[in-house]
Amino acid sequence: MEWDAIVIGSGIGGLTAAAALARCEKRVLVLEQHFVLGGMTQTFERQGFRFATGLHYIGGVGPQPGAAGSFGRLLGWLGDGTQRFAPLPTGFDTVRLRDPKRPEGEFRFTFGAPEDDNITRLKALFPEDVAGLDRYARDFKRAARAAKLMFAMHGLPKPVGTLLGWLRGGALRKAAQVTLAQALADIRNPTLRHLLAARGGDYGLAPAQAPLMLHATVMGSYTHGAWYPIGGPQRFVESLGATVRAAGGELRTSAAVAGILVEDERACGVRLQVGGTERAPVVISAMGAANTAAALPPETAPDWQAEIRALKPSGAYVALYLGFEGNIRSDSFDGANHWIYESSPDALDWQDPADTDAPSLFVSFSSLNDPAHTGGHTAEVLASCSWDFFSRWQDSLLGARPEDYAATKSWIEERLLAQFKRLFPTLADRVVFHELATPLSQAAYANAPQGAMYGLRMTPGRLLDPALHVRTPVPGLYLAGQDVASLGIEGAAMGGFMAAASIKPRLWRQMSR
Numbered sequence: 001m002e003w004d005a006i007v008i009g010s011g012i013g014g015l016t017a018a019a020a021l022a023r024c025e026k027r028v029l030v031l032e033q034h035f036v037l038g039g040m041t042q043t044f045e046r047q048g049f050r051f052a053t054g055l056h057y058i059g060g061v062g063p064q065p066g067a068a069g070s071f072g073r074l075l076g077w078l079g080d081g082t083q084r085f086a087p088l089p090t091g092f093d094t095v096r097l098r099d100p101k102r103p104e105g106e107f108r109f110t111f112g113a114p115e116d117d118n119i120t121r122l123k124a125l126f127p128e129d130v131a132g133l134d135r136y137a138r139d140f141k142r143a144a145r146a147a148k149l150m151f152a153m154h155g156l157p158k159p160v161g162t163l164l165g166w167l168r169g170g171a172l173r174k175a176a177q178v179t180l181a182q183a184l185a186d187i188r189n190p191t192l193r194h195l196l197a198a199r200g201g202d203y204g205l206a207p208a209q210a211p212l213m214l215h216a217t218v219m220g221s222y223t224h225g226a227w228y229p230i231g232g233p234q235r236f237v238e239s240l241g242a243t244v245r246a247a248g249g250e251l252r253t254s255a256a257v258a259g260i261l262v263e264d265e266r267a268c269g270v271r272l273q274v275g276g277t278e279r280a281p282v283v284i285s286a287m288g289a290a291n292t293a294a295a296l297p298p299e300t301a302p303d304w305q306a307e308i309r310a311l312k313p314s315g316a317y318v319a320l321y322l323g324f325e326g327n328i329r330s331d332s333f334d335g336a337n338h339w340i341y342e343s344s345p346d347a348l349d350w351q352d353p354a355d356t357d358a359p360s361l362f363v364s365f366s367s368l369n370d371p372a373h374t375g376g377h378t379a380e381v382l383a384s385c386s387w388d389f390f391s392r393w394q395d396s397l398l399g400a401r402p403e404d405y406a407a408t409k410s411w412i413e414e415r416l417l418a419q420f421k422r423l424f425p426t427l428a429d430r431v432v433f434h435e436l437a438t439p440l441s442q443a444a445y446a447n448a449p450q451g452a453m454y455g456l457r458m459t460p461g462r463l464l465d466p467a468l469h470v471r472t473p474v475p476g477l478y479l480a481g482q483d484v485a486s487l488g489i490e491g492a493a494m495g496g497f498m499a500a501a502s503i504k505p506r507l508w509r510q511m512s513r
């Protein structure tokens with residue numbers, strides 16, 4: 001066989017798995033179905049503006065020792081040593097809740113690091129809820145510790161994972177059932193409850209559906225601050241890809257996989273849509289669990305395939321990309337993200353984007369956070385939405401969408417642009433470029449089922465589902481990416497690393513760097 005391993009998908013999960021194996025002197029072929037590498041870390045340019053598609057901030061990459069910089073040190077070892085990160089403002093997440101009783105029409109609070117400082121400032125604003133905040137902070141930390149153990153079970157060798165499940169499985173299952181809404185039940189002030197739940201777009205679930213363990217994992221990743229890759233998210237491809245190539249590997253674009261080859265009940269390569277096959281003794285799939293199951297022959301591990309198919313995808317979203325004239329940096333726009341709720345944080349999904357304003361928006365000014373950014377300043381406006389609204393066009397092809405889709409998309413774009421200008425009046429006249437991406441764009445470019453933002457929906461059952469172990473029931477086939485561990489950039493990367501470490505156990509030592 002020409003390759004030591006084949007990795008399907010060049011997102012951060014696939015790149016991390018490939019680079020880790022390359023550090024073990026393995027020749028790895030990375031196959032990407034899109035014509036650009038990077039998955040959701042890719043960037044694109046329009047009329048002199050450069051946009052990020054899926055990364056707006058990241059934790060765990062600071063210069064501090066310990067957990068504050070552990071992810072950054074791992075990336076440094078995996079890559080070519082050129083990856084650098086710039087800090088976001090100390091207050092990196094500004095939450096804006098609609099409040100007609102206030103002169104400005106909204107209540108604002110800015111979250112930053114460390115998390116204990118957020119709790120202290122919230123106690124000063126809501127003194128009647130000091131006891132409730134203490135309970136929430138205690139439960140938050142306990143859930144974050146449990147989540148680390150739970151995610152580790154998806155990567156540990158099966159005998160160890162089974163033993164751990166026997167020892168701690170009951171407690172973990174009980175912890176996974178606790179939702180964020182339940183954890184906030186002792187908070188009496190509704191505004192405070194909304195503030196604590198307002199960044200749920202980082203995992204795509206409303207408080208009543210979001211496991212506290214998931215909330216604590218994602219929010220806890222920013223305990224020591226938030227950062228942005230200098231040079232943009234495409235630097236992950238450049239740095240990790242250099243390691244893969246240096247070991248004799250290859251990163252190939254426009255190379256969609258039509259099926260996973262299985263011979264003698266063992267994965268042994270892939271069949272390409274353009275024709276031909278590539279063979280290797282190990283196949284790592286970082287294209288999502290659902291796509292992986294769909295790529296297997298129907299007779300291979302049918303029970304496992306059925307269990308994967310039963311899991312639902314996460315929510316979809318629309319993205320409005322904006323380019324501005326001149327320098328927009330000011331006291332009001334320093335690089336912090338804006339979480340804006342026109343209604344309650346309980347209503348995440350935009351059910352009727354053609355006829356209503358988005359109930360919630362996430363606005364990121366990525367260009368302000370990248371010291372190496374070139375071109376005009378930009379913003380990315382994300383709104384969670386219903387896939388059902390767009391499903392009528394799911395069988396149409398990119399570049400050949402019907403006229404009614406184009407007209408509807410144009411209408412949504414103008415409506416969302418008008419909403420942005422109303423919420424950011426000082427920037428209204430500075431917008432000189434805008435372009436909308438719908439869930440169909442996500443499905444086409446990232447091969448995401450139903451345009452899912454975060455792979456599989458992070459329900460309590462999904463958190464502990466043994467079907468999502470890095471080792472599949474098919475020998476030689478491994479899962480990587482956010483469907484294995486947690487969601488987001490760091491979660492997907494750790495899913496990729498665990499897959500590689502399951503193949504070459506000496507990699508586990510790098511976790512202590």
